[in-house]
Amino acid sequence: MHxxxxxxxxxxxAGRKALCVYLCVGDPSLEASGFLALEAIDAxxxxxxLGVPFSDPTADGPTLxxxxxxxxxxxxxxxxxxxxxxxxxxxSEAPLVLFTYYNPVxxxxxxxxxxxxxxxxxxxxxxxxxxxxxxxxxxxxxxxEGLGVVPLVxxxxxxxxxxxxxxxxxxxxxxxxxxxxxxxxxxVTGASPSDLAAAARDAEAMRRAFDRPVLLGFGIDSGASARxxxxxxxxxxxxxxVGTALARxxxxxxxxxxxxxxxxAFVSELRRxxxxxx
Amino acid sequence: xxxxxxxxxxxxxxxxxxLVPALEELDRARxxxxxxxxxxxxxxxLLRSYVGRPTPLTEAKRLARRIDPDGGAIAELxxxxxxxxxxxxxxxxxxLGQLLLAKAMGKTRIIAETGAGQHGVATATxxxxxGLPCEVYQGALDMERQAPNVARMRLLGARVVPVESxxxxxxxxxxxxxxxxxxxxxxxxYCVGSAAGPHPYPTLVASLQRIIGDEARASxxxxxxxxxxxxxxVGGGSNAIGIFKAFEGDxxxxxxxxxxxxxxxxxxxxxATLSRGRIGVLHGAKSYVLCDDAGQVTEAHSxxxxxxxxxxxxxxxxxxxxxxxxxxxxxxxxxxDAALEVARAEGIVVALETAHAFAAIGAIARREAxxxxxxxxxxxxxxxxGDKDLDTITAYGGGK
Numbered sequence: 001m002h003x004x005x006x007x008x009x010x011x012x013x014a015g016r017k018a019l020c021v022y023l024c025v026g027d028p029s030l031e032a033s034g035f036l037a038l039e040a041i042d043a044x045x046x047x048x049x050l051g052v053p054f055s056d057p058t059a060d061g062p063t064l065x066x067x068x069x070x071x072x073x074x075x076x077x078x079x080x081x082x083x084x085x086x087x088x089x090x091x092s093e094a095p096l097v098l099f100t101y102y103n104p105v106x107x108x109x110x111x112x113x114x115x116x117x118x119x120x121x122x123x124x125x126x127x128x129x130x131x132x133x134x135x136x137x138x139x140x141x142x143x144x145e146g147l148g149v150v151p152l153v154x155x156x157x158x159x160x161x162x163x164x165x166x167x168x169x170x171x172x173x174x175x176x177x178x179x180x181x182x183x184x185x186x187x188v189t190g191a192s193p194s195d196l197a198a199a200a201r202d203a204e205a206m207r208r209a210f211d212r213p214v215l216l217g218f219g220i221d222s223g224a225s226a227r228x229x230x231x232x233x234x235x236x237x238x239x240x241x242v243g244t245a246l247a248r249x250x251x252x253x254x255x256x257x258x259x260x261x262x263x264x265a266f267v268s269e270l271r272r273x274x275x276x277x278x
Numbered sequence: 279x280x281x282x283x284x285x286x287x288x289x290x291x292x293x294x295x296x297l298v299p300a301l302e303e304l305d306r307a308r309x310x311x312x313x314x315x316x317x318x319x320x321x322x323x324l325l326r327s328y329v330g331r332p333t334p335l336t337e338a339k340r341l342a343r344r345i346d347p348d349g350g351a352i353a354e355l356x357x358x359x360x361x362x363x364x365x366x367x368x369x370x371x372x373x374l375g376q377l378l379l380a381k382a383m384g385k386t387r388i389i390a391e392t393g394a395g396q397h398g399v400a401t402a403t404x405x406x407x408x409g410l411p412c413e414v415y416q417g418a419l420d421m422e423r424q425a426p427n428v429a430r431m432r433l434l435g436a437r438v439v440p441v442e443s444x445x446x447x448x449x450x451x452x453x454x455x456x457x458x459x460x461x462x463x464x465x466x467x468y469c470v471g472s473a474a475g476p477h478p479y480p481t482l483v484a485s486l487q488r489i490i491g492d493e494a495r496a497s498x499x500x501x502x503x504x505x506x507x508x509x510x511x512v513g514g515g516s517n518a519i520g521i522f523k524a525f526e527g528d529x530x531x532x533x534x535x536x537x538x539x540x541x542x543x544x545x546x547x548x549x550a551t552l553s554r555g556r557i558g559v560l561h562g563a564k565s566y567v568l569c570d571d572a573g574q575v576t577e578a579h580s581x582x583x584x585x586x587x588x589x590x591x592x593x594x595x596x597x598x599x600x601x602x603x604x605x606x607x608x609x610x611x612x613x614x615d616a617a618l619e620v621a622r623a624e625g626i627v628v629a630l631e632t633a634h635a636f637a638a639i640g641a642i643a644r645r646e647a648x649x650x651x652x653x654x655x656x657x658x659x660x661x662x663x664g665d666k667d668l669d670t671i672t673a674y675g676g677g678k
Contacts, residue, residue: 055574056449056560058456059294065443077572102292103559104573129292129559133282154296156463161299186296187461 002176018239026076044271052100061190089121124148132168148178190244200231217241223273283477288592353653367662373400380467393448394584395427397471402436472514473591476562487520513585538580539607549578582630608637
């Protein structure tokens with residue numbers, strides 16, 4: 001079984017919600033991101049999203065846009081992010097999702113990115129501005145390397161749209177089932193939390209529609225909101241994704257040591273909140 | 279299989295999932311509302327009585343002789359006068375059409391991006407006319423260099439939002455408009471200003487701008503002949519696609535787009551996307567893009583804020599690759615010189631965007647005359663007037 005699917009089976013068996021942590025790789029440096037990722041895994045993150053910084057991050061709010069600017073200035077590119085992924089993989093079996101905008105993938109080359117991602121130990125790609133209608137070629141080359149492409153659903157995805165996404169994102173032979181990323185609200189990353197309890201109920205409906213694990217992201221910035229977003233033990237989302245709130249702590253920390261402590265403390269807080277009985 | 283809205287391999291819809299249903303809704307409105315007789319009648323009445331269409335063709339005899347003193351290259355030089363539209367540029371054709379559509383769709387708030395401010399002014403104008411609240415995103419650098427248009431937008435009741443990120447120009451304004459749209463997508467209509475962006479914008483904008491070419495073609499036929507050559511400046515490419523569309527099927531007519539070469543296309547300070555870009559995705563469409571080997575979009579440069587953009591509309595990418603249109607470029611200095619030349623020869627102060635098209639007339643005319651063995655009849659899209667650029671043009675031309 002694919003590593004990422006195995007992780008969801010284990011979580012379900014243990015009755016736990018998945019904690020997925022997003023890191024903008026290269027912020028503050030490529031080397032530091034590798035350490036911070038391992039720190040997050042050690043503190044209880046189940047899955048890591050490794051963000052490729054992009055010059056024009058239209059789905060991101062100011063915090064992650066600033067993180068991307070710093071990461072680009074520090075020399076982060078898609079290929080260097082994958083080098084960081086392989087260093088993480090050498091030390092951990094946590095599932096890794098490469099989170100990127102499409103232009104770096106297109107310019108480097110879809111087949112080359114899929115091959116490099118597989119070699120680096122990545123499990124799936126999430127391309128935020130690549131709707132399933134445009135994702136056919138990437139899904140094919142990823143499946144050939146044993147990688148998934150994570151589909152997204154949004155509060156604006158009406159029933160017919162959900163069906164279209166489901167149909168266009170069925171796991172191909174060789175690819176993991178991975179998960180569905182459910183966006184909790186209309187907005188960019190880091191916006192104020194919306195009605196997360198309602199989003200958790202929507203996520204449950206998505207899980208039934210897709211018959212795949214659903215992770216809820218956007219607007220989750222504390223243990224309490226993670227708990228709310230994850231919903232009931234037997235229902236709700238299968239887990240949550242946290243990005244901006246972590247990037248903000250990294251941004252505000254004064255030193256490398258402080259960044260590591262901040263990541264550990266925050267990921268631990270999220271982990272505890274998710275593991276509390278509902 | 280390719281998704282919706284492709285021009286050859288270019289175009290498509292590369293956006294966050296949240297926006298896909300809104301683009302589908304817009305595409306339905308484009309197909310179901312836009313073509314109806316009632317909508318067309320309302321739009322054309324406003325274009326006539328409010329915008330001042332049809333715009334005339336002006337023959338530029340003095341300019342022709344200055345560019346081509348012996349008459350060997352230019353038989354006739356005709357200017358399609360979009361500068362005479364209300365608000366001073368072709369942008370109003372698109373803004374008015376889109377905002378009428380927004381109203382018919384029940385949208386209650388308008389947003390737009392702007393570079394030079396002409397699209398911002400046009401959108402603010404249409405919003406005022408139709409009673410819709412309007413916010414315009416503009417790069418902070420562009421707000422400085424196009425200050426008169428900022429004042430006009432505010433006077434028209436629009437809120438102008440400065441964008442401080444990135445290069446503080448058009449690209450960054452479009453990023454910020456997309457962020458607003460993804461946040462307020464249920465109530466808000468995003469009025470894209472160029473024939474760029476995700477499907478259906480390139481098709482929608484081209485369909486609203488082709489009136490430029492349809493009128494110009496009819497006027498040329500009234501005068502006795504089609505032009506041999508059509509020339510337009512290209513940033514995102516809306517005035518160019520608007521005039522090209524009508525002549526695309528006329529095999530005898532050569533189409534030329536003129537991009538901004540900034541300090542020169544062999545420097546790193548230019549906006550010549552079709553000349554020097556590579557295939558990429560920016561702002562929702564696959565087209566040519568100025569970006570590095572890692573896929574990071576690079577900052578464009580042009581003296582003209584409206585051309586200072588590292589992308590280009592996908593239909594131009596196809597016209598370039600099929601060879602149906604030819605894309606050349608003009609530098610900042612060549613454009614400024616052309617603006618001075620047109621002012622003194624014809625008494626028309628053209629926008630710096632438009633000045634790029636004028637800067638290329640001589641070289642294109644000589645090339646076409648040689649190929650045809652006779653002087654060429656040339657039609658230039660005079661896309662906008664240059665009042666907004668007076669500071670830049672006079673600072674440059676003060677000693678000339």
